[in-house]
Amino acid sequence: MNAWRLAWLNVSRRALPSAIAVVAIAWAAAAGGVMLKLHTLSQSRFATLAAEGQSVVGAKSGGMDLLLGSLNLEGDLPAFIPYNLFRSIRSAEKIGFENGTFSHIPPVRAVVPFLRFGSVGPFAAVGTDERFLRRPDHSDSPRLEAGRWFHADAPELVAGAEAARRLRLAPGAAVTLDIANPTGEPNVRRAEFSVTGILAPTGKIWDFALFACLRQGQRQLAEFDLESVSIWQNQVLHYFLIYHESAVFPRLQSLINQRTVAQIVSVPEEIAKLHELTGLGRRFGLGFAALILFMAGACVAAMTIARFDAMSVHMAILRALGYSKAEIAGSLFLEGLLLGGLACLIGGLGDFLFFPRIREWVGLDFHGYAVRLPLLSGAVWLMILAAIACAVAIPVVKLCRQDVDQSLKGM
């Protein structure tokens, strides 16, 4: 009976202990893989975050939500802010309030509006204007690689590089957008847009988005009954980026935060806070992931050692029948490989099925370039198999020192 057959019989005929071992190892593989991927994902957000503009304005919420929602297109759709606020700030007008008072808007260099009004699969459709392409500093302006910018009055859009690649879009192509109902009701409208241009890759979140004229986005929203979510009807947007001199920020902050429904946050400050938070989180996450991996490896090793340790008489019998130590060690290794392989297969399947939901649940379902997630799971599986190989080494050492005569006599 060759080593494979012997290993298979040892696994299959001890069904309950084998099943417990496989489930435990599979759990360890899945948990280790998920933890490592979540940890890596949480770090990868900095790769795509578009650190642009000096400030970002959105509906009142946490600063971090504003930052990640606007510059990494993360999370659910936020509440609207009035278009008039954007227009007033862009044109440095006076703002008049209901009590008859006025505030003067400090001068700013540029304002870029964003309205997330739909999507194609995972790619968001964002309404904006020509300022998106022509930033005051130029250095961070996206560039058209093919085609032209959209016309304000036509249902046209420009696709980010990665969205265009994955959706196979080229200038002239037609694309159907799902227009999300901002009231939260489940009805979704569809709208045909034509692609007029493709952006050059930026390495940022813009590569994963589709850009149309802000007015087109507002027109699409007007098809819904917006009364419950907007007192401004469709004259709304979600965010706008402001480019300004740093001395202007306190005045903008005082005006927007205290006298409007919106909130302004400083992009560099929020990014610094995010780094600080995830810096702590990174150390904690890495430690936690390492702990889970270590526990997974230790659990696998302990289980395998206990299993093989109970086989000393079995090994003595095989030795007495003329099986060499190498043959028995090979059979033990194959048995470990069978258990580990089966467990990795089940753990991998669990990881594959549940990771997208877990990722969404913990709020890490943003786009990313840098992370090769399946490779991380592969690394965990390799580690599990390595732990099993190490665990086999211990009974093999015992096998080498075994007194076959005593083992056969049951002493």
Place this chain on the structure above:
Amino acid sequence: MKVRIENLRVRIPPDDRTLFFLPKLRVASREKVLIQGASGMGKTTLLHCLAGLRPPQEGRALADGRDLYRLDERGRDRFRRDELAVIFQKLNLLPHLSSLENVMLMRSGGRFVGRERAREVLAAVRMTHRASVLAARLSQGEQQRVAVARALAGTPRLILADEPTSSLDDDNATVVVEALLAAAREATLIVVSHDRRLRERFSRCIRFEEAATS
């Protein structure tokens, strides 16, 4: 296979006392020898010495002139694999394997025993009907017959049997002994047993306490 023992001394822990000292034993090729003696004198240990499983403290155990304990470990593995068959006192079947699979653990001529050959030897000990039953579910007597079948499955030149009929009724004891003797037609057979029924079937019977001292 000729077997020769010279001045074999085995000591046992904890006080390192001599279990037995066997100055001389010669078994000719194809000879059938029965060793009898009181319990605890070291008969099982003697068989383990002859199987290359228990190095003695002194003396030599030779098989066809080869000192088993001068062979390296691989050499002893090859000896057990290719030339030897052992029926252990505790039977030592693998409990999670069936009767057939236990027999198929053996090798013959360098190759694993096939299903057909395994069925053949199980038939010789009247165990065909229990071929697919796990060893753990067999009675003691059935396990003994499977252990005998396993030893007979290869083409051994030396068969060592430790109490091969201890759990068997007269009928089955006869079957097992016949099978052993038939298999040992071309082999040397050394049997350790208390069973008086076996005396008449062996050409030579050795009283262990007379041959060895403690």
